[in-house]
Structures are given as structure tokens and as C-alpha cells.
Amino acid sequence: MIKPELFDLVELLVDLPEYNLIMGEQGTIVEDYNDGCYEIEFSNDRGETIALCPLQIQQFIILWKANSKTWLSLTEKLTALIDKLPKEKQQKILDFTRSLLDFSVDKRP
Secondary structure (H helix, E strand, C coil): CCCCCCCCEEEECCCEHHHCECCCCEEEEEEECCCCEEEEEEECCCCCEEEEEEEEHHHEEEEEECCCCEECCHHHHHHHHHHCCCHHHHHHHHHHHHHHHHHHCCCCC
């Protein structure tokens, strides 16, 4: 798991109707409470804060690492999402991925 750090860009994985935020919205980590909880700032297009909310690590994924100034790869984002799922759902993803590989392999005798 990639550890969230201050100023990382994150994407919301859940709707937060109490903050008028929906899954997919992006925000910035502005505080690390050192207990798996992070304060995330969400802003509008003008840079004005529209919500500040404490989130558990299960509620978001990291998109961009501020300290290295790099975007996470698709593989890293998928891994982060899969790690948040229960084992039985992880197994379903593995089975599905295997089925995709099965279709792409040439099966000539």
C-alpha cells in the first residue's frame, strides 16, 4: 500500500452527501491525524475551499504523490482499489482477469 502524505492528490471512493461531494471528486491531503484518518480539502475551479472533511484511508485512493511530483500508474491505482476489497471480491477480480487472458492467447494446436 502506498502511504498517503501531506499534499497528495486523492480521489473520493464514496459519496459524502453531508459535504455535497460525490465519488470521483478530487481533493488534497492537508492533515495526517496518524490514526488512518486524513483531513482532505476539496476546492472548486477557482481554488476556493468547498469542503474540508476527515476521511479514512478506505474512502479514497491516491492519484498524485506530492513529494515525488509523480502520478500513480494505472497498475498502482488498481492495486490500491483491489487492496480495499474483501478477499472474496479480490478472488473474483483474479478469476475475471484470468478469463481475459484466456481470450487473448492463441489456442491453435
